[in-house]
Amino acid sequence: MSGAVLSSGEDGRHKILVASKEELSSPSSVSLPPPEAAPGLLMPDGSINWGCPCLGGMATGPCGSQFRDAFSCFHYSEAEPKGSDCYEKFSIMQECMAQYPELYGKDDEEDELSAAINESGAASVSEDFKGEASKES
Amino acid sequence: MLRSCIYIEGQMLRRNEFTKAFRILAQSSSSQPDLTVLKHDPSVSSGVTSSSSQCTPPKFSQPQTPPPQPPRSTKSFTLITALTFTASLGGVYLYRKMKQDKAQEVTQTDSDAKVPPAEESIPAHSSDLPSHVQYLVVGGGTAAFSAMRAIRSARPDAQVLMVSRERALPYMRPPLSKELWREPNLASTALHPDTLSFQQWNGRRRNLLYEPSAFYTPPEKLRETASGAGVARGWLVTAIDPEAHTALLENASGERATLGYDKCLIASGLRPKRLEATKAATEAGRSFTVRSLSDVSELAKRIDAPVDGAPTVCIVGGGLLGAELASVLADRVRELGGRVVQLFRENAPLASLLPPYLAGEAARTLESLGVTLMPHCDLTGSSIEDGKVRLTTAEGTSLRVDVVVECVGSEPQVELARRSRLETHDTLGGVVVNSELQARTDVWAAGDVACFFDEAFGRRRVEHHDHAVASGRLAGENMVALRNPKPYTHQSMFWSDLGPHLGYEAIGLIDSSLETVGVFCEDAVRDVKTEAAAAGASGAPSVAPASSETAHDNGKRYDRGVVFYLREKRVVGVLLWNLFNRMHVARQVLARGEFDNLLEVAKLFSLHEDE
Numbered sequence: 085m086s087g088a089v090l091s092s093g094e095d096g097r098h099k100i101l102v103a104s105k106e107e108l109s110s111p112s113s114v115s116l117p118p119p120e121a122a123p124g125l126l127m128p129d130g131s132i133n134w135g136c137p138c139l140g141g142m143a144t145g146p147c148g149s150q151f152r153d154a155f156s157c158f159h160y161s162e163a164e165p166k167g168s169d170c171y172e173k174f175s176i177m178q179e180c181m182a183q184y185p186e187l188y189g190k191d192d193e194e195d196e197l198s199a200a201i202n203e204s205g206a207a208s209v210s211e212d213f214k215g216e217a218s219k220e221s
Numbered sequence: 222m223l224r225s226c227i228y229i230e231g232q233m234l235r236r237n238e239f240t241k242a243f244r245i246l247a248q249s250s251s252s253q254p255d256l257t258v259l260k261h262d263p264s265v266s267s268g269v270t271s272s273s274s275q276c277t278p279p280k281f282s283q284p285q286t287p288p289p290q291p292p293r294s295t296k297s298f299t300l301i302t303a304l305t306f307t308a309s310l311g312g313v314y315l316y317r318k319m320k321q322d323k324a325q326e327v328t329q330t331d332s333d334a335k336v337p338p339a340e341e342s343i344p345a346h347s348s349d350l351p352s353h354v355q356y357l358v359v360g361g362g363t364a365a366f367s368a369m370r371a372i373r374s375a376r377p378d379a380q381v382l383m384v385s386r387e388r389a390l391p392y393m394r395p396p397l398s399k400e401l402w403r404e405p406n407l408a409s410t411a412l413h414p415d416t417l418s419f420q421q422w423n424g425r426r427r428n429l430l431y432e433p434s435a436f437y438t439p440p441e442k443l444r445e446t447a448s449g450a451g452v453a454r455g456w457l458v459t460a461i462d463p464e465a466h467t468a469l470l471e472n473a474s475g476e477r478a479t480l481g482y483d484k485c486l487i488a489s490g491l492r493p494k495r496l497e498a499t500k501a502a503t504e505a506g507r508s509f510t511v512r513s514l515s516d517v518s519e520l521a522k523r524i525d526a527p528v529d530g531a532p533t534v535c536i537v538g539g540g541l542l543g544a545e546l547a548s549v550l551a552d553r554v555r556e557l558g559g560r561v562v563q564l565f566r567e568n569a570p571l572a573s574l575l576p577p578y579l580a581g582e583a584a585r586t587l588e589s590l591g592v593t594l595m596p597h598c599d600l601t602g603s604s605i606e607d608g609k610v611r612l613t614t615a616e617g618t619s620l621r622v623d624v625v626v627e628c629v630g631s632e633p634q635v636e637l638a639r640r641s642r643l644e645t646h647d648t649l650g651g652v653v654v655n656s657e658l659q660a661r662t663d664v665w666a667a668g669d670v671a672c673f674f675d676e677a678f679g680r681r682r683v684e685h686h687d688h689a690v691a692s693g694r695l696a697g698e699n700m701v702a703l704r705n706p707k708p709y710t711h712q713s714m715f716w717s718d719l720g721p722h723l724g725y726e727a728i729g730l731i732d733s734s735l736e737t738v739g740v741f742c743e744d745a746v747r748d749v750k751t752e753a754a755a756a757g758a759s760g761a762p763s764v765a766p767a768s769s770e771t772a773h774d775n776g777k778r779y780d781r782g783v784v785f786y787l788r789e790k791r792v793v794g795v796l797l798w799n800l801f802n803r804m805h806v807a808r809q810v811l812a813r814g815e816f817d818n819l820l821e822v823a824k825l826f827s828l829h830e831d832e
Contacts, residue, residue, distance in 0.1 A: 098576035098733075100779075101740045101820060105829045108742050112824035114816060116809040135374040135694070144373035145436050146449060152377055187435035 132159055145187065147180035276564075276598035276616035340473050342455030343388075347478035349441040350453060350470065354382040354480065356700060357468055359458045359637060360488035361385020363393060363686060364668025364693035366431050368486050369450050371697025378448040379701070382440060382480075384470060386457045389414035389514050390437065392429045395686050397517050398542055399718065401429070402549040408525050411518035429514070460640040461485055463661045484700045487638060487652055487666040488693060491631035491684060496537065499625050502603040502610045508625040511546060523624050524554060531558035535612060535620070537600055538628035539565030539572060541717060544583060546626060547592045548719040555591060562622065563587065564595040564614070574727075575784075576737045579798060582779050586723045595620075631684065633670040646672040651682045656708035658696045667696035673709055677814075678730060678793060688713035712811055714804055726804055729794035729811045730786055739798075740823035741782035745831070749776045783826045785810075785819055792816065800826060 089101055125136045134143045134152065142151050154177040157170035181188035344350060356372050358365045361383045369381045383391070392414055400419040401407060410417050417429045438449025453470070461468045461482075468485065470478040493510035495503065502508035509520040524532055532554055536547045543563060547570070551561040563570060569580035570587060584594055599615040609621045633651040638644075643660050644653040651672035654660045658667055666673075668689040672682045683692075691711040699706040714728040779798065786794030791814040795807035803826050816822050 097736050098578065099736075099738045100578065101738065101823070102743050102746050103740065103820060103823070103828075104743050107820075108824055108827075108829040110824065112821045113818070114821045114825060116806070116813065116825065119805045119809060134377075135371060135698075141370075141432050141436050143377065144370050144450065145432070146438060148373060148377040149448070184435050187433060 132156060141187075146184055147177060147188070150177040150180045153177070276595060276614050276618050340455075342453070342472035342474070342476075344440050344453065347470070347472075347476045349444075350456075350478045350480060351380075351382065351440065351444040352480060353482070354380050354443060355447075355483045356381040357458075357461075357480065357482035357485045358383040358488060359461075359468075359486065360490055360668070360670075361387055361389075361391050361452055361454065362488060362490045362668060363391070363689035364488040364490070364671075364696075365486070366391035367690045367693030368488065368667060368697035368700070371694045372701050373450055375698060375701040380443055380447050381450045382443060383450070383452045384456050384458050384468075385452055385454050387513055387515070388454050389430070390434060390452055390454070391431050392417075392514060393431065393686070394512075396429060397514065398511055398545045399549065401517060402521075402546075402553050406525075407521035408518055411514055411521060414514055417514075458489075458637055460637060461487075461664070463641065463643070463664050466663065482663075484663045485665070486693075486696050486700060487643075487660070487664065487670060488668045488689075488696075489634040489637055489670050491669045492634050493627065494630045494632055496600060496627055496629055498600040499537070499603045499612075499627060501605060502612075502625050505605045505610070507605070507610045507623070508603070508627060510627050511542065512631070520624070520626065524550065524559075525557075529608065531560070532623040533559060533621070534561045534624045534626060535610075535622040536561060536563040536626045536628055537565070538630070539563065539567045539570045539596075540628060540630065541571065541574065541715070543626075543628035544570040544587065544719060545717050546628060547587055548590050550626070551587075551591045552720075559623075560591065560593065562593045562595060562620065564598045564600060564612070566597065566599055568596045570594065573733055574731050575796070576733055576739060578777070579739070579779060579784065579796075580733070583719060583723070585778070586719045590720045631669070633672075633682065635670065638666075638670075646680070646682070649680065649682045657699055657706040658692060658709055659699065659706070665696040665700055667692040671696075676708060676710060677712070683713055685713050685715040687715060712808065714808075723799060724801065725796060725798050726801070726807075727794065727796040728804065728807050729792075730788070731794045731796060732786065735793065736787045737784050738787065738819050739779070739782055739784040740820060740828060741779055742828045745779065745781040745799075745828070747778045747780070749778055781831065782828055783807075783823055785822070790815065792819075792822075797826070800828070803827070 089099060123133045123136065125133055125138055127133050132152075132155065142148070143155075145151075150173075154170060154173040157173045158167040161167045161169055163169040356369075356379055358368055358381060362385075365383050365385070369383060372379050372381055385391070396419045400421065401411070401417075404410060404419055414430055415434060418426045419429060421427050436450070438451045440451040440453045443449055443451045456470050456472050456478075459469045459471050463485075466482055466485075468480045468482055470480060491512070493512045495510065496508075499508040507523070509523070510516055511520060524534060534550050534554060536543050536550070543565065547561050547563040554561060567573065567580075569577070569584045571583045572580040574580075575583060584596075588594060595618075597616070598618065600612060601615045602613045603625070604611050604613075606621070609623060610625055611619055611621050612625070613619045635645045635650065635652060638652045638660075643664070645651065646653050649672050651670050652660055652666040653672050654666045654674075656674045656676060658665050658671060658673055660666050669682070669684045671692060672680060673692070675681045688711075691713060692709055695707060695709050695711070712729050714726060715731075716724070716726040718724040781799040783800060783803075784796040784798065785792045786796070792810055793814070795810055797803055797807060806825050810816075810822055810825070
């Protein structure tokens with residue numbers, strides 16, 4: 085082990101190791117298992133993780149049940165385009181959300197998001213998704 | 222765990238996570254951690270003054286020039302769009318919230334109209350409380366909120382009633398000793414939790430409340446409709462009967478209610494300890510604690526509008542809260558020409574947590590922020606003299622200050638548990654629960670008040686935000702689980718900043734009475750003398766080296782490194798000193814525990830990479 089070793093405290097209880105940049109940037113002989121990925125929106129089995137913090141209060145708020153029905157329908161939808169068979173569930177959810185304007189708000193025409201959606205076609209966007217995903221993996 | 226994800230149970234989904242979520246849905250690929258780099262300026266400016274080894278009256282020097290604000294890395298996120306669902310439904314809610322965030326920067330208006338008198342409970346009368354709830358959560362803090370969210374996530378039709386003695390809806394506490402003190406008009410804005418927001422390190426604003434009031438179901442409606450999450454505020458659960466599954470509630474005006482429950486969580490939290498020595502100051506309205514939002518409002522009122530001239534604030538206590546408040550309050554009163562004194566028993570701030578050489582570093586950092594340190598002081602009394610508070614110490618020192626802030630620890634609120642004949646712990650305090658956080662059949666405890674059995678480190682009680690989040694969540698999950706409850710194995714972390722140049726994060730057992738091994742890169746270790754010479758040359762006031770008794774640092778300064786805390790050769794705690802985005806590595810090191818060579822372990826933390 086290279087580097088200066090200093091110690092302090094009673095009985096030298098606190099040791100200090102000062103190592104060079106070279107030493108510290110050399111590969112470690114210790115290998116740790118890859119970090120256990122905290123479940124994201126999807127559980128390893130493909131089901132939806134309703135406890136995902138990424139859902140904010142959507143799944144737990146006053147329209148939680150309605151949101152979950154609609155979101156599940158969308159997630160498991162095999163229709164083309166995806167989710168097109170979930171219209172009824174979406175309406176029920178929107179009906180609920182309309183009762184909580186303070187929480188869910190209303191659609192805004194100046195919405196950046198909608199604007200951007202209008203600009204980009206769905207097909208090209210899904211290509212983007214693939215691109216992003218492969219970059220990450 | 223990353224800085225950017227610290228307020229884990231935040232009310233809002235960030236756009237990049239949101240788009241990521243849908244990307245996952247579309248691609249079923251695994252998500253990458255959201256790596257956001259928190260940059261700290263490595264050029265630590267120093268204005269080291271000698272820290273005295275005895276309890277001596279402070280000699281005030283001119284407050285120093287304000288340090289630069291921490292550099293903020295702006296997170297650039299590409300606007301990814303698509304998926305009709307995103308836009309039409311979830312997107313509306315989420316985007317709305319983001320807009321609200323933006324709007325709040327300019328619209329922090331007072332909305333007195335809706336705020337009922339402080340004494341009044343919500344609901345005001347017991348007749349408006351349900352007579353039975355499925356899930357009763359005692360408390361309205363982070364553990365309580367986290368449990369509610371877990372319960373409602375698992376059972377969207379669940380009926381949850383949180384009972385909080387506070388008037389504010391559930392909010393996050395860490396900003397109370399951190400970011401909030403950078404907000405103007407805090408004395409008045411803190412009175413309106415519904416609109417209170419703060420600026421995070423990355424410049425984004427965030428609401429202090431986890432969820433706005435519209436999220437919650439009014440308790441009176443929980444009577445009619447079965448499902449929803451409600452908060453009874455200004456109500457106290459005084460006892461539960463675990464056998465009968467009933468709880469007794471009481472409000473400040475003495476109105477009582479009995480409520481039946483199916484399952485109950487005790488997350489009653491902590492109350493700050495008060496000092497006998499500051500009694501006179503407290504009675505005169507000059508001594509404060511910082512635990513709740515109303516505490517913050519009271520303290521801010523006194524600090525921001527000093528009765529006569531610039532306020533001198535005395536922080537009593539050398540722990541985490543004391544050090545953190547000393548640094549943020551020094552910043553706040555500097556503009557007013559005021560000053561902060563920190564008085565404590567130990568020889569350096571954070572001495573009970575950090576190895577001496579880093580506690581010395583913390584002392585220098587606080588001094589460079591303008592905090593006057595009074596180590597080795599034991600406060601014995603206070604009196605009011607000519608509108609000032611006179612504090613006296615056992616060492617015979619006395620000092621005159623305007624405001625006292627007591628940061629001398631907390632105690633778990635276990636009166637309910639005692640009255641309910643639940644087991645409490647004699648030495649650690651708190652409600653005794655097993656590894657699954659259960660106290661009795663259908664009774665659990667989580668957060669600061671839970672004295673739980675940690676499979677790794679034995680019986681413990683932990684007082685950190687991250688613990689409240691994780692233990693609350695697990696308790697909630699176990700409360701709804703019909704079988705196979707899970708043990709609490711999460712090792713919680715905490716983080717703290719002292720000014721713009723020093724930040725640290727830690728996980729596991731962080732106790733300076735343990736053996737420690739600190740590893741530093743040579744370029745992050747400097748001589749105090751060299752530094753002093755450089756400071757002198759640049760025209761700064763000349764500085765004396767630390768006196769012999771506090772020179773527990775071998776005359777060195779330590780800018781950046783990792784410290785391993787050891788018990789019987791096993792790593793039981795990891796401290797990241799000015800190192801960020803490495804908590805996931807620390808967590809794994811802690812999980813494995815045993816290593817032959819800690820230098821090899823240190824290499825995993827890329828100590829040589831200064832960010």
